[in-house]
Amino acid sequence: MTCLIDGLRFGSDSKEAIREMRELTKRANWLTITLGLSVLNDIFTKNGPVSASYKIKTTDFELLGKAMASSTPILRRKTSDIAGEMVILKSSELSQNELKFWRCVYNETR
Amino acid sequence: MKHVSFQSLIFGVVMSFDAVAQPEHYSEYELKVSDCIRLEKQKQPVMAVDLKSFKRDEVAESIFYLKEKRIVDCSAHAELISLAHSLQSSSFNIDSLKLQYLSLEMIAKEEKFQRLPLDFRNDFIKAVEGKSLEINLLDLFDEIDDLISK
Numbered sequence: 001m002t003c004l005i006d007g008l009r010f011g012s013d014s015k016e017a018i019r020e021m022r023e024l025t026k027r028a029n030w031l032t033i034t035l036g037l038s039v040l041n042d043i044f045t046k047n048g049p050v051s052a053s054y055k056i057k058t059t060d061f062e063l064l065g066k067a068m069a070s071s072t073p074i075l076r077r078k079t080s081d082i083a084g085e086m087v088i089l090k091s092s093e094l095s096q097n098e099l100k101f102w103r104c105v106y107n108e109t110r
Numbered sequence: 111m112k113h114v115s116f117q118s119l120i121f122g123v124v125m126s127f128d129a130v131a132q133p134e135h136y137s138e139y140e141l142k143v144s145d146c147i148r149l150e151k152q153k154q155p156v157m158a159v160d161l162k163s164f165k166r167d168e169v170a171e172s173i174f175y176l177k178e179k180r181i182v183d184c185s186a187h188a189e190l191i192s193l194a195h196s197l198q199s200s201s202f203n204i205d206s207l208k209l210q211y212l213s214l215e216m217i218a219k220e221e222k223f224q225r226l227p228l229d230f231r232n233d234f235i236k237a238v239e240g241k242s243l244e245i246n247l248l249d250l251f252d253e254i255d256d257l258i259s260k
Binding site for chain 2 (some may be wrong): 010026027060071073074078081084085087088089092103106107110
């Protein structure tokens with residue numbers, strides 16, 4: 001599955017999930033370093049507001065997957081659960097781009 | 111000499127510091143969680159057909175809870191020891207503990223599960239008994255959605 005997503009806008013449910021993700025990644029300093037300049041670093045580890053629109057490449061998700069593969073089992077589990085719950089429980093409230101985003105996060109973090 | 115990127119090197123160093131900073135009781139808890147997940151994965155995976163008689167939304171609500179409960183039950187002793195140590199620390203913070211331990215966040219999922227009809231809960235638990243929930247849940251729900259639409 002390719003994970004190129006252009007013009008991604010997050011709605012309120014996604015923003016809440018991102019807030020939870022940021023809480024989780026606060027303890028994982030290494031994640032910021034691994035994600036480097038990836039746009040996912042802005043989304044998942046920064047404190048600032050979520051931008052109006054994102055373009056995310058497949059390689060950004062692959063980098064997240066690589067970082068998570070070396071992560072602790074609990075962090076990995078909690079992040080994949082957040083992403084999985086977004087797709088399975090909130091699918092009717094998400095845009096197609098948001099759904100694709102959370103699917104890609106799930107597949108890279110599980 | 112093998113090429114090592116600067117980023118990998120920094121990553122390795124930071125990970126080492128993280129590992130050193132982690133108390134032994136917590137590392138043991140994490141090891142136990144990994145072990146429990148490994149044991150769960152050895153079971154036969156649950157399939158969409160096992161769940162076809164249930165409502166999709168009830169399955170969706172329940173499966174994350176039950177998946178978590180199994181790991182929490184399996185790692186309970188290690189978690190209790192680690193939590194006890196963490197609670198003895200003068201700097202413990204409940205929000206931080208929720209992120210570090212599985213059982214604390216499971217309470218909210220359990221409350222939602224308990225609100226579902228008793229018959230469903232009993233039947234669902236029976237339907238997934240002995241089967242692994244440590245699978246790709248998105249694939250499972252894609253299959254469930256396919257079954258529903260047929």
